Amino acid sequence: MPETESGAGLLEQAPPAPDLALRPAIDPGRKPRRGRSRRRRGVPSGRPLTSPGNFAPALGLGMVVLYLSVIVLIPLAAVAWRSTGQGLDGFWHAINRPEASSTLKLTIGASLLVALVNLVMGTAIAWLLVRDRLPGRALIDMLIDLPFALPTIVAGLALLTVYGTNSPVGLNLAYTRAGVVVALLFVTLPFVVRTVQPVLLELDREMEEAAASLGARPATIFVRIILPNIAPAMAAGTALAFARAMSEFGSTVLISGNLPFKTQVASVHIFNQLESDNVTGAAAVSTVLLIVSLFVLVGLDLLQRWAARRG
Amino acid sequence: MSIKVNRVNKTFGEFVALDDVTVDIPAGSLTALLGPSGGGKSTLLRVIAGLEKPDSGLVEIEGREANHLPVQERGVGFVFQHYAAFKHLTVARNVAFGLEIRKRPKAEIKKRVAELLELVHLENFAHRYPSQLSGGQRQRMALARALAVEPAVLLLDEPFGALDAQVRKELRIWLRKLHEEVHVTTVFVTHDQEEAMEVADSIVVMANGKVEQIGSPDDLYDKPANDFVMSFLGPVTKLGGQLVRPHDLELFTVPEQDTVAATVERVTRLGFEVRVDLNVNGRAGPEGGPDEVWAQVTRGTAEQFALEPGKTVHIRRAPDRLVQPARSA
Numbered sequence: 001m002p003e004t005e006s007g008a009g010l011l012e013q014a015p016p017a018p019d020l021a022l023r024p025a026i027d028p029g030r031k032p033r034r035g036r037s038r039r040r041r042g043v044p045s046g047r048p049l050t051s052p053g054n055f056a057p058a059l060g061l062g063m064v065v066l067y068l069s070v071i072v073l074i075p076l077a078a079v080a081w082r083s084t085g086q087g088l089d090g091f092w093h094a095i096n097r098p099e100a101s102s103t104l105k106l107t108i109g110a111s112l113l114v115a116l117v118n119l120v121m122g123t124a125i126a127w128l129l130v131r132d133r134l135p136g137r138a139l140i141d142m143l144i145d146l147p148f149a150l151p152t153i154v155a156g157l158a159l160l161t162v163y164g165t166n167s168p169v170g171l172n173l174a175y176t177r178a179g180v181v182v183a184l185l186f187v188t189l190p191f192v193v194r195t196v197q198p199v200l201l202e203l204d205r206e207m208e209e210a211a212a213s214l215g216a217r218p219a220t221i222f223v224r225i226i227l228p229n230i231a232p233a234m235a236a237g238t239a240l241a242f243a244r245a246m247s248e249f250g251s252t253v254l255i256s257g258n259l260p261f262k263t264q265v266a267s268v269h270i271f272n273q274l275e276s277d278n279v280t281g282a283a284a285v286s287t288v289l290l291i292v293s294l295f296v297l298v299g300l301d302l303l304q305r306w307a308a309r310r311g
Numbered sequence: 312m313s314i315k316v317n318r319v320n321k322t323f324g325e326f327v328a329l330d331d332v333t334v335d336i337p338a339g340s341l342t343a344l345l346g347p348s349g350g351g352k353s354t355l356l357r358v359i360a361g362l363e364k365p366d367s368g369l370v371e372i373e374g375r376e377a378n379h380l381p382v383q384e385r386g387v388g389f390v391f392q393h394y395a396a397f398k399h400l401t402v403a404r405n406v407a408f409g410l411e412i413r414k415r416p417k418a419e420i421k422k423r424v425a426e427l428l429e430l431v432h433l434e435n436f437a438h439r440y441p442s443q444l445s446g447g448q449r450q451r452m453a454l455a456r457a458l459a460v461e462p463a464v465l466l467l468d469e470p471f472g473a474l475d476a477q478v479r480k481e482l483r484i485w486l487r488k489l490h491e492e493v494h495v496t497t498v499f500v501t502h503d504q505e506e507a508m509e510v511a512d513s514i515v516v517m518a519n520g521k522v523e524q525i526g527s528p529d530d531l532y533d534k535p536a537n538d539f540v541m542s543f544l545g546p547v548t549k550l551g552g553q554l555v556r557p558h559d560l561e562l563f564t565v566p567e568q569d570t571v572a573a574t575v576e577r578v579t580r581l582g583f584e585v586r587v588d589l590n591v592n593g594r595a596g597p598e599g600g601p602d603e604v605w606a607q608v609t610r611g612t613a614e615q616f617a618l619e620p621g622k623t624v625h626i627r628r629a630p631d632r633l634v635q636p637a638r639s640a
Binding site for chain 2: 206207210213215217225229
């Protein structure tokens with residue numbers, strides 16, 4: 001039995017602590033001060049960007065910024081600019097029109113719902129694929145990617161065939177919000193599965209055995225050991241699913257019927273506004289989507305930085 | 312806190328991991344399970360811990376039949392080769408885990424964790440994450456974590472196997488000192504005979520799922536039960552078809568009783584020791600070539616005999632050091 005007094009006794013008799021004695025031999029770079037070792041790790045050991053006589057890094061950075069600007073940043077800025085073409089009041093007015101606010105509420109609400117369902121179901125599917133020896137696992141594993149590979153309009157058509165007005169299974173979701181949600185679930189299925197699966201595969205099973213030997217029951221092991229280790233992946237997959245659901249067009253356009261105030265999603269709304277020459281209205285709704293996506297992205301990045309720092 | 316393993320069998324598909332294994336581990340001892348890879352020693356350790364279920368046979372811990380007990384209730388501390396650190400928890404939280412599960416008061420946990428971190432010399436690393444520790448530090452953290460719940464027995468599966476040689480040697484000595492302090496019945500798995508001899512007070516030699524011999528390091532070295540144990544525990548060479556320790560060969564310049572003549576093939580200096588490769592004159596080896604034997608002598612002896620290739624010496628097994636297996640394997 002470990003005794004506390006004897007523990008202190010050992011310290012007096014023991015030779016110098018192994019880590020003190022050995023550190024130069026095994027880890028010459030590491031200093032006990034935490035901040036220092038962090039910083040050392042964070043900085044790549046290459047030449048600094050501004051090193052004279054070597055323009056390659058600067059050139060590379062320039063290329064990336066230019067490309068990103070032309071392809072992504074400038075068009076996005078243009079949309080944001082366009083949305084305030086009639087001043088901030090115009091922007092507020094545009095997104096507060098009943099049709100616009102209704103479509104935004106539907107899109108954001110349905111996307112949140114879909115993201116949450118994915119969080120639970122995607123994690124469960126990843127778990128089954130990695131941990132259970134269920135028959136036909138390879139086939140299921142392959143089918144998960146189908147929504148990735150399929151043109152989304154095909155997904156829409158498929159859903160309309162099964163859950164449409166002439167539904168062979170007697171479930172008519174056409175022109176309903178439920179239909180929108182089902183379509184979004186269809187196309188976002190792979191995200192959480194494919195982010196959680198590799199992390200689960202890599203997860204050290206001995207951690208779970210160690211926890212069990214320390215007295216933890218399976219439920220405790222799941223909550224205290226497994227969940228914290230896969231949570232960053234779960235969050236990343238959920239965020240991706242959410243972002244994808246917000247932008248979805250093809251799969252929802254058929255089954256939703258695009259009824260304003262009822263089933264019209266934001267992307268279809270934007271399309272319709274452009275068709276009817278309301279560019280400011282389209283840009284305003286787009287900007288809201290852009291801002292929400294940015295928030296999700298920044299949140300995800302913060303989460304991953306936090307997870308990476310933790311090791 | 313004794314451990315009894317009685318006639319335990321375990322197979323994985325076709326592979327027989329444990330074949331009718333019976334081992335008694337007395338309370339408070341420091342026992343090594345020694346053997347080549349795939350010999351069943353890790354499986355035996357995991358069966359004792361409750362991480363594997365035996366196909367048949369009995370496991371007793373503290374005189375209590377443990378077969379039906381899940382790992383959570385066996386009161387074992389388990390240390391893994393690759394540390395099994397909880398990556399998402401700090402060193403202090405790793406060590407506290409078992410106590411938190413047991414819902415001990417916060418103040419008590421804090422105190423106990425501090426004591427254990429001091430015991431394993433990690434008191435300055437309490438708030439680091441395992442990824443910020445070296446291998447040796449991680450393993451000491453894992454040890455503190457296992458000791459936190461005051462286990463009846465401490466089981467270590469190749470605890471130093473993933474560490475480099477220098478750290479390994481330090482931790483061996485440290486483990487033995489720790490055992491002298493905390494006196495918990497300890498079983499560790501190793502494939503390194505030097506490690507087993509240096510650390511353990513009792514060694515169980517295993518091969519092919521069977522126990523070959525159980526005894527103290529001296530017993531095993533001086534009275535090996537068979538050729539396998541003899542060759543696994545230390546260097547051997549063959550003279551006249553029988554295994555002999557190379558340092559138990561006597562060299563003479565002139566024939567003596569029971570000696571055979573041999574020609575020096577090569578002399579290799581290894582610091583204090585000298586390895587002398589010899590061919591026994593007029594005798595064929597098992598493959599038809601020369602009958603080769605090697606002797607381990609001190610530098611002094613080598614110089615005294617002026618050993619050099621081509622020289623003829625007379626050799627015999629030292630009569631007072633008759634080390635040979637009790638039975639042939």
